[in-house]
Amino acid sequence: MASASQPYLLDITPELAEEERLVHASAADFCRSRLLPIIAEHYEAGTFPRDLIVEFARMGFLGAPLEGYGCAGLNPVAYGLTMLELEKVDSGLRSFCSVQTALVMWPIFAYGDETQKQRWLPAMARGEAIGCFGLTEPGSGSDPGSMRTNARREPNGDYVLNGEKMWITNSPIADVAVVWAKVVEEGRPDPVVRGFLVERGMQGFSTPEIHGKLSLRASITGSIVLEDVRVPASSMLPGVSGLKGPLGCLTQARYGIGWGAVGAAMGVYERALEYSKDRKQFNRPLAGFQLTQQKLVEMHNAIGKSLLLALHFGRLKQRGKLTSTQVSWLKRDNVAMALDCARTARSILGGNGIMGEFHVMRHLCNLETVYTYEGTHEVHTLAIGRAITGEDAFT
Amino acid sequence: MKILVTTKRVTDPGTKIKLKADGSGIAADGVEFKPNPFCENAIEAAISLRDQHGGEVIVVSIGPDEADQTIRSAVAMGCNRAIRIDGNDGGLDGDLVARALAKLAESEQPDVFILGKQAVDGDSNQVGQLMAEYLGWPQATFASAITVTNGGKSAQVAREVDGGIETVEVDFPAVITADLRLNEPRFASLPNIMKAKRTAIEVKTLADLGVETTLKVRTTRFEAPPGRQAGKKVADVADLVQKLRNEAKVL
Numbered sequence: 001m002a003s004a005s006q007p008y009l010l011d012i013t014p015e016l017a018e019e020e021r022l023v024h025a026s027a028a029d030f031c032r033s034r035l036l037p038i039i040a041e042h043y044e045a046g047t048f049p050r051d052l053i054v055e056f057a058r059m060g061f062l063g064a065p066l067e068g069y070g071c072a073g074l075n076p077v078a079y080g081l082t083m084l085e086l087e088k089v090d091s092g093l094r095s096f097c098s099v100q101t102a103l104v105m106w107p108i109f110a111y112g113d114e115t116q117k118q119r120w121l122p123a124m125a126r127g128e129a130i131g132c133f134g135l136t137e138p139g140s141g142s143d144p145g146s147m148r149t150n151a152r153r154e155p156n157g158d159y160v161l162n163g164e165k166m167w168i169t170n171s172p173i174a175d176v177a178v179v180w181a182k183v184v185e186e187g188r189p190d191p192v193v194r195g196f197l198v199e200r201g202m203q204g205f206s207t208p209e210i211h212g213k214l215s216l217r218a219s220i221t222g223s224i225v226l227e228d229v230r231v232p233a234s235s236m237l238p239g240v241s242g243l244k245g246p247l248g249c250l251t252q253a254r255y256g257i258g259w260g261a262v263g264a265a266m267g268v269y270e271r272a273l274e275y276s277k278d279r280k281q282f283n284r285p286l287a288g289f290q291l292t293q294q295k296l297v298e299m300h301n302a303i304g305k306s307l308l309l310a311l312h313f314g315r316l317k318q319r320g321k322l323t324s325t326q327v328s329w330l331k332r333d334n335v336a337m338a339l340d341c342a343r344t345a346r347s348i349l350g351g352n353g354i355m356g357e358f359h360v361m362r363h364l365c366n367l368e369t370v371y372t373y374e375g376t377h378e379v380h381t382l383a384i385g386r387a388i389t390g391e392d393a394f395t
Numbered sequence: 396m397k398i399l400v401t402t403k404r405v406t407d408p409g410t411k412i413k414l415k416a417d418g419s420g421i422a423a424d425g426v427e428f429k430p431n432p433f434c435e436n437a438i439e440a441a442i443s444l445r446d447q448h449g450g451e452v453i454v455v456s457i458g459p460d461e462a463d464q465t466i467r468s469a470v471a472m473g474c475n476r477a478i479r480i481d482g483n484d485g486g487l488d489g490d491l492v493a494r495a496l497a498k499l500a501e502s503e504q505p506d507v508f509i510l511g512k513q514a515v516d517g518d519s520n521q522v523g524q525l526m527a528e529y530l531g532w533p534q535a536t537f538a539s540a541i542t543v544t545n546g547g548k549s550a551q552v553a554r555e556v557d558g559g560i561e562t563v564e565v566d567f568p569a570v571i572t573a574d575l576r577l578n579e580p581r582f583a584s585l586p587n588i589m590k591a592k593r594t595a596i597e598v599k600t601l602a603d604l605g606v607e608t609t610l611k612v613r614t615t616r617f618e619a620p621p622g623r624q625a626g627k628k629v630a631d632v633a634d635l636v637q638k639l640r641n642e643a644k645v646l
Contacts, residue, residue, distance in 0.1 A: 011425075013427075018463065018464050018592070019588055019589060019591075022464065022467060023588050025468070026582050026585070029582055058584060059582060059584050060584045060586045060587075061585070064585050072584075072585035072586040072589050074585060
């Protein structure tokens with residue numbers, strides 16, 4: 001006998017401040033009415049909906065957590081809720097906003113000088129300038145310290161950059177790239193990692209697109225090729241040196257992914273729940289079978305716990321108390337949870353589960369990427385393992 | 396141009412509501428509220444008119460403290476000022492709301508007062524009309540287009556009526572109620588939501604406005620619609636015809 005269905009037994013709304021609720025409601029409305037109707041088509045065609053950039057900007061998604069420079073100044077929980085709603089639609093669309101916000105605008109905001117901030121941040125918030133973040137290389141992924149991209153200082157103070165970056169979200173459409181490169185500095189025996197703002201149009205800078213992805217198809221990915229690219233000294237980010245520069249950016253982005261993954265999981269869970277109530281076999285809805293209920297309950301409970309972790313860590317971040325290892329936990333567990341949910345939801349939808357119009361296989365394929373980008377699941381495991389044991393198992 | 400516009404928080408039309416056990420109202424536990432969709436059309440119209448012709452938009456709602464969130468979402472859409480008249484659904488009817496808003500209109504003296512044509516909770520569809528009558532102002536209801544005419548002294552309003560569009564012209568001050576096809580309400584942007592946080596909401600009581608709070612309409616009981624009866628299975632065509640003739644009596 002069927003009674004009223006209640007998709008979520010946990011509601012965090014009472015824990016949210018008024019502006020957090022309004023941000024959540026507005027982001028949810030926007031994503032549902034502007035993004036959801038067009039995403040399946042773009043994913044199948046392998047195209048990024050570029051005309052959405054201006055809409056993202058108008059909504060204030062680009063640079064949302066930054067203060068000033070035309071940005072909204074959202075607190076970490078409100079920002080997390082926007083990531084959740086974006087990724088409830090598509091990890092690729094969330095990635096676009098994450099990269100622009102956390103990996104390009106944030107380092108300019110945190111490590112840049114006032115001239116760099118004035119030049120880039122308002123334009124990037126308006127969506128008039130697009131950014132990308134170059135850390136990973138063909139031979140350097142989880143071990144960024146092994147990067148080969150380098151910057152040579154010229155007698156007149158300019159730098160000359162050489163190297164190649166790979167798996168760079170937004171690079172083919174970027175106006176500016178935050179490129180991390182090793183620099184030999186006077187008086188220091190080892191080269192040190194520094195960040196450079198490399199601009200479209202500079203001689204020797206190119207960004208070929210990577211084709212053939214079966215995941216994140218509605219997001220543009222490319223490489224960055226640097227062949228004797230000469231940049232002025234003023235394009236170096238003055239505020240940071242060493243690997244802590246790029247790692248600090250990644251901590252910002254991973255925090256957003258931790259919330260976004262909950263959105264992806266909610267998206268597939270809600271589809272599976274609806275489908276299981278409508279689809280009948282053996283004269284009863286799938287939702288009436290014990291095995292299906294078990295799957296739905298596992299998804300539902302895991303989503304609730306992930307959401308509470310995101311909320312709790314968001315409040316810590318608001319107080320300046322969130323550590324990068326805690327962010328590793330949030331990213332690692334919530335993405336793994338979302339990937340599990342996507343696989344389970346796929347099984348509940350049967351053959352329909354692989355179709356674009358049901359929005360589950362797309363999430364599943366996307367999450368396979370989210371599982372390994374911005375720190376693989378395994379590397380985050382080692383980071384947490386190191387913190388709780390005091391033993392470093394990386395090398 | 397000075398424009399007054401209303402907003403109202405209503406139970407989310409997308410969620411299932413539960414009635415109180417004694418049938419005296421809707422159980423508030425776990426109910427989600429949203430701005431009334433027709434009010435959002437009214438707000439969008441008010442903001443666009445302000446942007447074209449200058450002036451200010453003042454949003455007003457009647458409700459308890461919790462209605463502040465709905466009011467602030469209107470401010471985030473672009474309203475300049477906000478007023479909440481303190482009140483609870485239980486102590487209000489359409490007539491009292493109309494009289495309270497009319498008093499506010501007398502003190503604020505707007506050129507236009509725009510409302511949603513009705514709230515999707517009670518579906519009464521009478522506040523705009525009653526208020527226009529109390530104020531003695533012309534009214535144009537169910538607006539699907541508004542054009543300011545006569546150098547800002549009047550407006551042409553297209554009304555969707557059966558079989559076509561009726562266009563009326565009203566002199567200001569006037570009351571206009573918004574239909575769904577009037578416009579597509581904008582999303583509140585994240586920076587505007589953060590700015591709206593700093594906008595003070597002026598709170599007035601019904602006593603401040605000097606309105607008599609006796610109700611003309613009393614709600615006696617809420618009942619859920621009857622559950623759907625199970626269908627009947629027929630064995631064959633003869634059985635179907637027999638049932639249609641003898642039970643349904645449609646043949």
